[in-house]
Amino acid sequence: MSQSILIDGIEVPFKSNQTIMDAALAANIYIPHLCHNPCIKPHGSCKLCTVEVNGHTTSSCTTKAEDGQKVINNSEKLNKARLTITQMLFIEGNHLCPTCEKTGNCTLQAVAYHLGMLDGHFPQFYPKREVDASHPSIMLDRDRCILCELCVRASREFDKKDVFAIAGRGDNAHLIVNSPSGKLRDSDIEQNDLAAHICPVGAILIKERGYEIPIGCRTFDLRSVTEIDLGDVKLSEKSSHHE
Amino acid sequence: MEKETKNSNLRRVAIDPVTRVEGHGKITLLLDENNRVQEARLHIVEFRGFEKFIQGRPYWEVPFFVQRLCGICPVSHHLAAAKAIDQIVGVEQLTPTAEKLRRLLHFGQVLQSHALHFFHLSSPDLLFGFGSNLAHRNIIGVIEDYPDLALKGVKLRKYGQQIIKAISGKRIHGTAAIAGGMNKALAAEERNELLADINEVLVWSQDAVTLNEKIHVTHAENHNFAAIGSHFLSMVDDQGALELYHGGLRAKSVTGETIFDQFDYRGYQKIIREEVRPWSYMKFPFLTELGKEKGWYRVGPLARVNSCDYISTPLAEEARQRFKAFADGGFVQDTLAYHWARMIEVLHCAESIHDLLNDPDIYGTDLTVKSDEKRSEGIGVIEAPRGTLFHHYIVNDEGLIEKANLIVSTTSNNQAMNESVRAVADAYIDGHEITEGLLNHLEIAVRAYDPCLSCATHALGKMPLKIELVDASGQQVDRLFKHSDGTIER
Ligand code: SF4
Ligand code: FES
Numbered sequence: 001m002s003q004s005i006l007i008d009g010i011e012v013p014f015k016s017n018q019t020i021m022d023a024a025l026a027a028n029i030y031i032p033h034l035c036h037n038p039c040i041k042p043h044g045s046c047k048l049c050t051v052e053v054n055g056h057t058t059s060s061c062t063t064k065a066e067d068g069q070k071v072i073n074n075s076e077k078l079n080k081a082r083l084t085i086t087q088m089l090f091i092e093g094n095h096l097c098p099t100c101e102k103t104g105n106c107t108l109q110a111v112a113y114h115l116g117m118l119d120g121h122f123p124q125f126y127p128k129r130e131v132d133a134s135h136p137s138i139m140l141d142r143d144r145c146i147l148c149e150l151c152v153r154a155s156r157e158f159d160k161k162d163v164f165a166i167a168g169r170g171d172n173a174h175l176i177v178n179s180p181s182g183k184l185r186d187s188d189i190e191q192n193d194l195a196a197h198i199c200p201v202g203a204i205l206i207k208e209r210g211y212e213i214p215i216g217c218r219t220f221d222l223r224s225v226t227e228i229d230l231g232d233v234k235l236s237e238k239s240s241h242h243e
Numbered sequence: 244m245e246k247e248t249k250n251s252n253l254r255r256v257a258i259d260p261v262t263r264v265e266g267h268g269k270i271t272l273l274l275d276e277n278n279r280v281q282e283a284r285l286h287i288v289e290f291r292g293f294e295k296f297i298q299g300r301p302y303w304e305v306p307f308f309v310q311r312l313c314g315i316c317p318v319s320h321h322l323a324a325a326k327a328i329d330q331i332v333g334v335e336q337l338t339p340t341a342e343k344l345r346r347l348l349h350f351g352q353v354l355q356s357h358a359l360h361f362f363h364l365s366s367p368d369l370l371f372g373f374g375s376n377l378a379h380r381n382i383i384g385v386i387e388d389y390p391d392l393a394l395k396g397v398k399l400r401k402y403g404q405q406i407i408k409a410i411s412g413k414r415i416h417g418t419a420a421i422a423g424g425m426n427k428a429l430a431a432e433e434r435n436e437l438l439a440d441i442n443e444v445l446v447w448s449q450d451a452v453t454l455n456e457k458i459h460v461t462h463a464e465n466h467n468f469a470a471i472g473s474h475f476l477s478m479v480d481d482q483g484a485l486e487l488y489h490g491g492l493r494a495k496s497v498t499g500e501t502i503f504d505q506f507d508y509r510g511y512q513k514i515i516r517e518e519v520r521p522w523s524y525m526k527f528p529f530l531t532e533l534g535k536e537k538g539w540y541r542v543g544p545l546a547r548v549n550s551c552d553y554i555s556t557p558l559a560e561e562a563r564q565r566f567k568a569f570a571d572g573g574f575v576q577d578t579l580a581y582h583w584a585r586m587i588e589v590l591h592c593a594e595s596i597h598d599l600l601n602d603p604d605i606y607g608t609d610l611t612v613k614s615d616e617k618r619s620e621g622i623g624v625i626e627a628p629r630g631t632l633f634h635h636y637i638v639n640d641e642g643l644i645e646k647a648n649l650i651v652s653t654t655s656n657n658q659a660m661n662e663s664v665r666a667v668a669d670a671y672i673d674g675h676e677i678t679e680g681l682l683n684h685l686e687i688a689v690r691a692y693d694p695c696l697s698c699a700t701h702a703l704g705k706m707p708l709k710i711e712l713v714d715a716s717g718q719q720v721d722r723l724f725k726h727s728d729g730t731i732e733r
Contacts, residue, residue, distance in 0.1 A: 099308045131299055133641035139301060207642060208332075210303030214419075214427035215412030 003067040020060035030226035031073050035148035036061040083115040091120045094143035102202025104218025110225035134185035138196050145175050145203040155195035163189045269709045272668050276715045283665035294647040302638045318352035319627035323634040325420035326623030333616030334423040340607030341424040346488050347599045348410045354592040355403025356628035357585045362396025368687050369458050395447040402444050409433040424611030441597045448593040452562045455583040469578040469663035469688035472497045475546035478626045483552035487626040495550045508624035539658035542630025544584035549574045556594035562587045578663050581691045656692050663688045677710050677723040
C-alpha cells in the first residue's frame with residue numbers, strides 16, 4: 001500500500017526509510033537546505049530545512065516521513081526564520097560574494113536570493129580565519145566555511161578518508177584538517193575526492209581556477225535554487241571536474 | 244558591535260569602500276610671510292589598504308578583487324592585474340582573439356570613463372564659465388541648455404558600457420580576463436548590436452573633439468588656469484604611437500627631451516621611486532633619474548597625447564595634429580587641455596572599436612593559452628583613463644599573494660595636482676579669506692585630472708570639500724566647507 005504525506009497541501013508519496021526531505025526532493029518540492037546532500041547521510045545541523053510537522057517544528061532532512069503527516073514548508077513564518085538563519089551565516093563568516101570564485105555557483109548565495117535577503121541585518125563578526133593553500137591542487141578558505149560538515153561526511157563516508165573535522169564550539173567552532181601538521185598538504189585528500197567538490201560555498205575549491213565560467217553561465221544564473229536537485233548538481237560538478 | 248571590535252581585523256575595515264568615498268576632500272593652503280601661497284596639500288585617502296587586503300589571497304582571484312578599487316574604471320584594474328597574472332602563469336603571448344577582446348574591453352572602458360569625466364563632470368564648468376551660477380552649473384543645467392550635447396554624452400558613455408557588458412557579462416564588475424586569456428567569446432549578435440551604433444559613436448566623438456578644441460582655443464583665460472610645466476610619463480607602442488593597452492614606457496621632460504623610451508615596464512622600479520611624506524596617505528612617485536625634487540611628472544590624456552609620435556587611427560591623428568599646432572609643435576602644458584586630449588582619445592577609442600568590430604579575430608573562440616611554467620612575480624601596466632597604472636604582485640609557493648604594489652594614476656599625478664592647486668590658489672586668493680569663488684576654482688583644477696576625487700559615488704560633480712588656510716606661523720586663519728548638497732559653511 002502506498003504511503004504519502006501532505007506538504008503544503010500537496011500529496012507526496014514516499015518509500016519506507018525516506019525522510020521528509022527525500023520525499024520532497026523526489027517530488028520536486030524545494031525545501032531550503034544547506035547541510036543536506038542526497039548522496040551523504042543527513043546531519044541536521046544548519047536548520048534551514050526546518051518544517052512544521054503536525055504542528056511541531058523539525059528538520060526535514062532528518063525526520064522520517066510517516067504516513068499522513070501534514071507538513072508546512074513554504075510559509076511566511078518559516079521562510080522568515082530561514083532568512084534570519086541565512087543572515088547569521090553570512091555575518092558569522094567573511095563572505096565577499098563579488099570577488100568570490102564561487103559566486104553564481106554558491107548555494108548559500110542562491111538560498112539568500114531565494115529568501116529575499118537584502119542585507120546581513122546583524123553586525124558583521126569579521127572573524128579571523130586561516131586560509132590553507134598548502135595542497136598542490138585544493139584550497140581551503142575558512143573565511144567562507146558555514147560548518148555544514150558536508151566535506152567531513154563526504155570524506156568519511158564516500159571517500160573513506162576522514163580528512164576533515166569540526167573542532168571547537170559555538171563562536172570558536174572551525175573546520176580542521178586531520179593531518180599531523182593540520183595542513184591539507186599532509187592529508188590524503190586528492191583532487192578527485194568528493195570532499196574536494198561538495199562544499200556548497202567557496203570554502204573548498206580547486207586551485208588556480210578563477211572565473212573560467214563567465215557570469216551568466218553559472219549554475220544559479222541558469223536555474224534557480226528551487227529547480228536544482230542539489231544531489232544532481234554536486235555529482236555532475238564532481239564528474240565535470242574529473243575530466 | 245562588541246563582536247566587531249573584539250574580532251575586527253584591520254585588513255577588512257581599512258578598505259571599506261564607503262570610507263574611501265564618503266570622506267571629504269581636503270586641501271590645506273600654506274602661506275608664506277608675504278601671504279603668497281607657498282604650498283598646497285591635497286589630502287587623498289588612498290588605496291594602500293588594498294595592497295594589504297590582497298595579501299594572502301590566491302593570485303587567480305586578484306583580477307576580480309582589484310576591480311573593487313574603483314567604481315569608474317574597474318576594468319583598468321582588472322586588466323592591469325590580469326596582465327600581471329599572465330606572467331605568473333608563464334603566459335607571454337595571448338591568442339589573437341583574447342588580446343583583441345581585452346583591447347576592445349579596454350577601449351570601451353576608456354570611452355565610457357572619458358565621456359563621464361567630460362560630459363557629466365566637467366562640461367558644466369567649461370560651458371557655463373567658472374564663475375557662473377553654481378545651482379545651474381551641473382549636468383542638469385547642461386541638459387536644460389544644451390540638450391543635444393548632454394544626450395550625446397550620455398549615449399557615448401552608454402555605448403562604452405555596452406561593450407563592457409558584452410565582454411564581461413555586466414556593466415560594472417563583471418568577469419572577463421582570466422590567467423592566460425579571456426573566459427568568453429563575443430557572440431555574433433553582441434558584435435552586430437555594437438556595430439549597429441558605431442558610426443553614430445564616431446560622429447559624436449568627432450563632435451566632442453571639435454567642441455573641446457573650440458572651448459580651449461577660444462578661451463584665453465583657460466590656457467593659464469592651473470598651468471604648470473611638467474614632465475610626462477606614458478606608454479607608447481613599439482612605433483611610438485599612442486597606446487592604451489600594451490607597450491613600452493616613455494618619459495619626456497618638460498622641455499621635450501626623452502628621459503627614457505620603450506622601457507620594459509617590468510623594470511618600473513628602476514625608473515620610478517615613491518616618496519612618502521608625513522602629511523599624506525598617498526605617496527609621491529618621481530622619475531629616479533631626476534630625483535625627488537625635480538622628478539615629478541604627469542600621466543593621463545595630456546601626457547599621452549603630448550608624448551606620442553602619432554595616433555594610429557586617422558581622425559584622432561588629425562585631431563592630435565591640431566592639438567600640437569596649438570603649442571606650435573611643442574607640449575601643451577595647459578591643465579585644462581586635459582579635457583581636449585581626453586576627447587582626442589575618445590575619438591581614438593571609437594575608431595579602434597570600429598576597426599576591432601570589423602576584425603574577424605574578434606569573434607574567434609580560441610581564448611586561452613596554457614603554460615606549465617610558473618613565476619613568482621608579475622607586473623602588469625596599462626594606460627587607464629586617468630593615466631599609467633601599475634600592478635605588481637609577488638606570489639608564494641602556494642599561489643598566495645605575498646606582496647602587492649600598486650601605483651594608480653592619481654598617485655602619479657599627486658604632486659602635479661598639488662602644484663596646480665597651488666597655482667590656482669595663488670592666483671585667486673584674496674588676503675586671508677577663502678572665498679567660494681576660490682573653492683570653485685580649486686575644484687575645477689582637481690577635476691581636470693581626476694573625477695574619482697571629485698565625485699565617485701557622490702552626486703555628480705558635487706565633491707564635499709574642505710579648504711583650510713594656514714599662515715606662516717602655522718596658525719589656521721580661515722576655512723571653508725562645501726557639503727555635497729552644495730551648501731557652504733565657514
Ligand atoms: S568547508 Fe564547505 S563543506 Fe566543509 S564544512 Fe565548511 S562549508 Fe561545509
Ligand atoms: S538541511 Fe536539514 S538541517 Fe541542514
